[in-house]
Amino acid sequence: MTYKAVFFDIDGTLVNEEKEIPQDTIEAIAQLKESGIDVFIATGRAPYYFQHYAKPLGIDSFVSFNGSYVVYKGKVVHEHPIPEKTLELLESTALANNHPIVMQGAEAGYANYPTTRSIRSLPNRSMICVLRCPATEAATGRRRRCTKRCCIAKLTRNRCTRRPKLRSVT
Structure with missing residues (x-):
């Protein structure tokens, strides 16, 4: 099976208990990107809560606010704001x-x-x-x-x- 995209949560997945990104995670994300696989962050958080993790990893795609705000390769592709x-x-x-x-x-x-x-x-x-x-x-x-x-x-x-x-x- 060939994967086209991989979605990471933040706490306990992308970031360890010390709120740091482990070296093996950094390497795995780099390998995924080199293989042409899109890497996303998926979280209930607001984007400003996780950009300091995403930017150093070169992750510019994410699903945030539990799906109500989605960005793909830096471009907003879905948003559902409160009326x-x-x-x-x-x-x-x-x-x-x-x-x-x-x-x-x-x-x-x-x-x-x-x-x-x-x-x-x-x-x-x-x-x-x-x-x-x-x-x-x-x-x-x-x-x-x-x-x-x-x-x-x-x-x-x-x-x-x-x-x-x-x-x-x-």
């Missing part, structure tokens, strides 16, 4: 009840009440708290709620950008 109306309902309900909510996009996590521990646990400190707009507060000196467009947006160059496509909510 905008559902996100708005989740945001408003969480905000009205002072309830923490974390949403995951492909490049970062977004939260209304991130804790120091939750931020420290993420690669590249990729948790961003934006249910208030920091750019507006800094510019006006006043605390003010963000508009719908700014809520759960990524802060870039001191301004809020459009909401990313989000694929999981916890």
Whole structure:
């Protein structure tokens, strides 16, 4: 039987208990690629959680968010984000009840009440708290709620950008 693709999970498969990629795994992936076999990562995680493992191995194909975001050779081939109306309902309900909510996009996590521990646990400190707009507060000196467009947006160059496509909510 000839294989066309091999899918690796991360914990206990691609990465050992020390969160390192064993040398024999590195060699096996190189052999698979040399044989023309596509190598994928398959995980429930967001891509920003595992890119620091994938890039050094030259893996640019993955199935993430339990199948709702698929990339093949660096190109998105399938995505199923949470509908905008559902996100708005989740945001408003969480905000009205002072309830923490974390949403995951492909490049970062977004939260209304991130804790120091939750931020420290993420690669590249990729948790961003934006249910208030920091750019507006800094510019006006006043605390003010963000508009719908700014809520759960990524802060870039001191301004809020459009909401990313989000694929999981916890």
